[in-house]
Amino acid sequence: MSASRDIDSLIDMMARLPGLGPRSARRAVLHMIRKKELLLTPLADLMHHVAVTVRECARCGNIGAGELCDICTSEKRATGEICVVEDVADLWAMERAAVFKGRYHVPVSYTHLTLPTSDLV
Numbered sequence: 001m002s003a004s005r006d007i008d009s010l011i012d013m014m015a016r017l018p019g020l021g022p023r024s025a026r027r028a029v030l031h032m033i034r035k036k037e038l039l040l041t042p043l044a045d046l047m048h049h050v051a052v053t054v055r056e057c058a059r060c061g062n063i064g065a066g067e068l069c070d071i072c073t074s075e076k077r078a079t080g081e082i083c084v085v086e087d088v089a090d091l092w093a094m095e096r097a098a099v100f101k102g103r104y105h106v107p108v109s110y111t112h113l114t115l116p117t118s119d120l121v
């Protein structure tokens with residue numbers, strides 16, 4: 001595969017990300033290529049590392065790198081309170097807001113769903 005086809009494939013993949021269309025994906029890829037040492041290479045390495053290590057927490061459904069996530073392994077979070085959230089994105093939003101100090105539960109894992117996009121409304 002030629003470099004330009006690889007770059008086109010990268011743009012196509014980036015355009016699939018939420019919030020990025022083809023134009024913004026092309027702009028982002030061009031920016032990363034121009035900042036190859038500062039951005040593209042570290043980002044590629046980090047994405048590979050995350051792809052290899054990421055997994056769903058066996059207890060709460062959060063995303064982490066081990067059998068249990070950092071929240072489930074923290075004794076400080078063992079308050080006896082459990083917040084049920086619809087999605088991991090909601091859990092992460094709660095954590096950013098720092099409004100809850102207990103543990104979470106995500107009832108349905110969306111990370112394993114691989115519906116074809118034609119099934120999505």
Ligand SMILES: [Zn+2]
Pocket residue numbers: 057058059060061062068069070071072
């Ligand atoms: Zn957990």
